[in-house]
Amino acid sequence: MTSSARVLALAAVLLTGCDRFWVCDLAEPERVAELPSRLSETGLYADIASGELADGVLAYTPRFPLWSDGADKQRWILLPDGAQIDTSSIDEWSFPDGTKVWKEFSVDGVRIETRLIEKRGPSDEDWVALSYVWSADDRDAIAAPLGELDARETEHDVPGAGECVACHGGRRSYVLGFSAIQLSSAAAPGDVDLSALAEEGRLTAPPAAVPVVPGTPVEVAALGYLHANCSHCHNPNRPARDGPRCFDPQTSYDFTLAIGDLASPANTATYRTVVGSAVKPGEPGDSRVLSFMSRRGFGRQMPPLATNTVDSEAVANIRAWIEALR
């Protein structure tokens, strides 16, 4: 290539920059500023020093968690008194105004950050998201709208408020891990699950039965993993948004485990849209799902953000799943 051709090629790359999939709009600062500046003021704790939760705060654990480089997580939800979750669309719950959900991350026993999403208004666009980073003395966590790299001297990066939408903005329901599929088994004693929510009258349209994910244990784990780690971006019902692509994939893959698709593994969206293309039955070495999951590096890894370490247990299970497919 001549040097002028190289300059032209570079100019072309810069000009087509609007196609870069990793660019997102910044979070609206005035909305983020509506949230308190300290975790102790958000309503999670009755007493932050002892860790006693506030009245009405419920612990839960999604059946299929998001991999975050091995971080330990705890999650809590607060539904406004007496309010119901609109579950008329069973795969995309719509939460009442005032709902708050928290997720705490610890690495090697060190509590690093507690994330909050809060619905401040009636519409599904009214969620405001922010992370709080725990102070060195562990007494409170402080709002971190810009995030923090290598927080608390670990390798864990806290995302900025503008990055939350990359994943949470990809589904109609901004809440990703508190759903019929994700609450279909109570993971720990004391956790709220689907049956408990239905019994307490918290769901406008409770499902007729607790959903059962079909298949062998290897299939169930593969389908659940892909749902939890991939479907918030790879699904056909992404809400339309103006602005840059913001991690919007332009493929037809759909990794969603939808309640209406559970008759057999072959009925699920993953089998219908991925098996045969990015998953080659019996050929893990020729399956793009596995190769993208098995490496890290900007632009070459899946998921494309918020992880620097391969989930080797999940890779082994996805490999076993692909090998067993016929």
Ligand code: HEC
């Ligand atoms: C890489 C994608 C990704 C990014 C980036 C991300 N999240 Fe999440 N988050 C998820 C997924 C998937 C779940 C559900 C699974 C789980 O909890 O393990 C979740 C769960 C949560 C929950 C529990 C409620 C729910 O939706 O299930 C909160 C609170 C939360 N995230 C806050 C945030 C905040 C605040 C940010 C930005 C500072 C953020 N997240 C960035 C993917 C992401």
Ligand code: HEC
């Ligand atoms: C934060 C959003 C996001 C998440 C989460 C995500 N992806 Fe992607 N994925 C994308 C985007 C955006 C592209 C397209 C990249 C490009 O334009 O080059 C993509 C591309 C891909 C491709 C390559 C394209 C092709 O034609 O084969 C594969 C395979 C893939 N993703 C699989 C996965 C798997 C498996 C997971 C979960 C383990 C996952 N993705 C999680 C956003 C995401």
